[in-house]
Structure formats: structure tokens, C-alpha cells
Amino acid sequence: MAGRPNVLFLMTDHTNATATAPGSACLTPNLDALAAEGHRFARCHTTNAICSPARASLMTGTYPSTHGMWDCTHTQRREWVNVHEGLTYWSQILQRGGYANGYFGKWHVEQTNRLESFGWEESNPKGSCRLERLVGTEVSVPRQGYRDYLLCAAGDDSAGPVHHPAFDAGMDFIRRHAHGERPFCCFISTTEPHDPYVPPKSFYDLYDQDRIPLSPTLRDELRGKPEVLRRMQAVWKGLGERDWRRMTAAYWAVISFIDAEIGRVLALLRDLGIDRETVVVFTSDHGDMLGGHGLVAKGIGTSYEEVYNIPLILRLPGLTGGCEDGHTMTSLVDIGPTLLDVTGCPPLPVCHGRSLMPVLQGKADPGDWRDAYAEFFGQRFVYTQRLVWHGDWKYVFSPGGVDELYNLAEDPHELRNLAEEPACRTVLEAMCRRMWARMKAIGDESLYNTHYATLRTAPVGPLDAP
Numbered sequence: 001m002a003g004r005p006n007v008l009f010l011m012t013d014h015t016n017a018t019a020t021a022p023g024s025a026c027l028t029p030n031l032d033a034l035a036a037e038g039h040r041f042a043r044c045h046t047t048n049a050i051c052s053p054a055r056a057s058l059m060t061g062t063y064p065s066t067h068g069m070w071d072c073t074h075t076q077r078r079e080w081v082n083v084h085e086g087l088t089y090w091s092q093i094l095q096r097g098g099y100a101n102g103y104f105g106k107w108h109v110e111q112t113n114r115l116e117s118f119g120w121e122e123s124n125p126k127g128s129c130r131l132e133r134l135v136g137t138e139v140s141v142p143r144q145g146y147r148d149y150l151l152c153a154a155g156d157d158s159a160g161p162v163h164h165p166a167f168d169a170g171m172d173f174i175r176r177h178a179h180g181e182r183p184f185c186c187f188i189s190t191t192e193p194h195d196p197y198v199p200p201k202s203f204y205d206l207y208d209q210d211r212i213p214l215s216p217t218l219r220d221e222l223r224g225k226p227e228v229l230r231r232m233q234a235v236w237k238g239l240g241e242r243d244w245r246r247m248t249a250a251y252w253a254v255i256s257f258i259d260a261e262i263g264r265v266l267a268l269l270r271d272l273g274i275d276r277e278t279v280v281v282f283t284s285d286h287g288d289m290l291g292g293h294g295l296v297a298k299g300i301g302t303s304y305e306e307v308y309n310i311p312l313i314l315r316l317p318g319l320t321g322g323c324e325d326g327h328t329m330t331s332l333v334d335i336g337p338t339l340l341d342v343t344g345c346p347p348l349p350v351c352h353g354r355s356l357m358p359v360l361q362g363k364a365d366p367g368d369w370r371d372a373y374a375e376f377f378g379q380r381f382v383y384t385q386r387l388v389w390h391g392d393w394k395y396v397f398s399p400g401g402v403d404e405l406y407n408l409a410e411d412p413h414e415l416r417n418l419a420e421e422p423a424c425r426t427v428l429e430a431m432c433r434r435m436w437a438r439m440k441a442i443g444d445e446s447l448y449n450t451h452y453a454t455l456r457t458a459p460v461g462p463l464d465a466p
Helices: 029-036 051-060 090-096 165-177 227-235 241-271 332-342 422-442
Strands: 006-012 039-045 100-105 122-124 139-141 149-152 184-189 278-284 312-315 323-331 371-377 384-390 393-397 404-407
Touching: 006 241, 029 241, 029 278, 029 312, 039 371, 051 090, 051 332, 090 100, 090 184, 090 332, 100 165, 122 165, 139 241, 149 241, 165 184, 165 241, 241 278, 278 332, 323 332, 323 371, 371 422, 384 422, 393 422, 404 422
Parallel strands: 006 184, 006 278, 039 323, 100 122, 100 184
Antiparallel strands: 039 312, 139 149, 278 312, 371 384, 384 393, 393 404
16 A cells, blocks of 8 residues: 555535635635645535535535435434435445545434444544533524524633544544554544534634624625525524624634644644645535525525535645636535545446546646536425536526526626526526536436426426537
8 A cells, every 4th residue: 555645534514615715804824724735626516505415425426316315314204315325435445445444523424323334444423512602792593483593602712722522533543543554534524613603712802803794795685586585584684783793703713713623633744744645635515604695504595605615625745736726616526536536546336526636637628627516405395406507607496486597707796696687598598408418417317307297497498408
């Protein structure tokens, strides 16, 4: 196994790409340093804007319509939702290839929670760093008949510096395997910054709340958008600007805390002398609306970049660093194939993604990386959506609501839905054909075969797919 790189995989929850992008007001010095040594993809997308479907896509390289985890593991009857047993995980291939694998923190991929079945020889489920909330810092929302919903608070760290248990466990694994006979893959996964956002107060205090910018779409009236969004927006109508700023500060502060933990593990690689022989990946399962269009968190109908555009940084041994890639469109399904490629392992036998190595090596045709795709199954509301990105355009098929079409170059905040504009009809139909073509390619037969009388609602039907 001499010469084969180690792998350090760092994954957060609920982190949108703008929080960690260059120039962001969110303080992430360690991720910035990692990006300066690697390749940051500004146009990476999740395959699904909730945890389990996205994480299952990451692990299997397939979309939810194939892997079967269409909702979160705890939200449906066990027999209704799980990953198809016939699929292979890239971690299993790494293990067969001689890698020592350890997974630490939030799993949330499938129902059994027996990670040893999926190639992880060591695991620890502690994915959260829970702190006592400081009275007077909370933002919560009441609603009749529901529990009060806590959105954020500052966490008590008066006893001293706080460290995340998933990072502690992962760092212990690295120390024990740094100079072993086998290369290692260490996966560190956090629940943070999932709501409620409760950062250590020392990180919360890094932010001047009076200077926190609000989302430019906070007061969006949602004209031309699905009705379900107006119903969700109404839940938060009692929040004032001070509340939104406090939430944003808390969200950024949690990310800054995780960034500090990332700094710890990167420093460990350097101290052990293995940083230049270790692949490092940073990404998230999906983003967070954080006030975008007046919405919180993620979920039903939130087809916007705040939740679908996620960070992705790759640092590979021997790779020229400092690439800020604003053109390549990629997705969670591409990460597994990339890792198998760089480690010299066989590819996934069933896979919708592809290796990013040609892009990283500067050998890719940019025209081959202009598209992305995602699926959504509405969680407990079963509100189906399909999303297609091509160049500057984005199309959202919402057969139970309102289709949406945006030019992200001209309208990056997705304020003006162009789906009903006669001048955009040709683009709308072309994007819809791209959607059908992708469905056909990945075997999403449930929607692809929608020829029944009451299901013929797309701008053009699947028979028009190229």
C-alpha cells in the first residue's frame, strides 16, 4: 500500500456555500487556508435538501430515486424508507482495497446504524456538541398546538475551551493509524450547524450583531412561487430584524467553532508529518435558508440555492492549490468516484457520479461540467420536485405546486420566476427536456412514466427527451 494517500473527510450539516465562500462575513480561517492549498468548487450541489437522502447519495454515488432513502431515517416507517441493499458504498471498496476506515459522528445514512456492514471498522455516533443555553440569548417561536421552536442561543463555555466529540474521536483514530501498514480513511461528521444554532459563547461573541447583514430576500413576498412557501413563511412572521441578526450570528458562530476544530485536525496531520500524503475533503449534506425568502432551515418546497448550493473543498497531494472554481458544476454523487480514483481503487459498480480528477488536473472539457441535478420527495408532505441546473439557468419541476425558472447570473437571489414568461418558453422547454433525459438515464421511472391523464403537467412530456 506504499504511496497510497490517506483520506480525511470532513462533513457538516446545514452549511450553505455562501457561509464559507471567499469574502463571507462568516469567519472560517482554517477552511480558507485549506482552500488556498486545494480546489474550492463554488457550484457544488446536494442531490436532496435533507440529511439522509443526501448522505446516502454521497455514500453510494446514486440519486435518491435509485438508492431509496427518500426521507430521513427517523421520519417514516422503517419499511417505507431505506437504502437499497444491493448498492455498494465507496467505503466498502476502500476497505477491500486495504484501507483502515473510521467514521466518527453523525451517520444518518440508513436504518441499521451498523457501520461495520458498510466498510467502517471503527465508529462513534457522537455527532453533536451539546452546550447549556445561556438565558436571555434564545430566539424561539411559539405556535398554537406545537412545542415552542428554539432557533438559536449562545452556549455556556465558561468552564473552558470546548471541543467536539466527533473531532476528538477522529483525531484519536488518526494518531493510531498515522504510521501503520495500511492507509486510513477517517470520516468526521457533525450535526452542527443544524438548528437550533447553539455555539460556544466565545465564538458567538466574535460577531457584532448590529453589523450582521440580513438576507436580501428576507422580505420576499413570494410572488410566483409555491403556495406552501407562504404557509411556511407565516410561521416566522413574528421575528424581528434583531431576531434574524441573532440567528445569523449564532449560525455563523457554530460554523466558526467547527472551523476551529478543523484547524485542530489539520494541525495534527502536520504534526504527524502526514499532511502531504493525505487527501482532505470538506463538504456538507445541504444548506440552510437562514432568512432567505423569509424562511428558516430547509424542507418542503425550498428549492433555492441557500439549501442546494453546498461547499466543496478538495486538497490532494501534489495538486496545485488556490483554485477558486466558479464554473464547474458538481454534486455529492461525484465525491465517492473521485476518492476511489485518487486512491487507485475500483469504481462503484452502480454510480450516477463521476470522478473530478480530470477537473482537478486541468484536463477536463469545461463543457462536460455545466449541469447538475437534484431530487426532492417532500419529507412527510411528499411534495415532489426535480431540479436541473445548466449553465446560468435553473429549472424546478413542482407538479404539486408551481414550476420555477431562474437565470442565476441575472437573478442570483431567485426573486423573479420566469417560468410563465412567454419570452422564456423555449428555455423552459429545453430545461424540462434535460430533466426528462436525466430521469431516463438514472432510471427514475416513477416520474419518467407519467403519461396518465392527471399527471401530464410538465411543460413538455418525456417523449420529447433527447
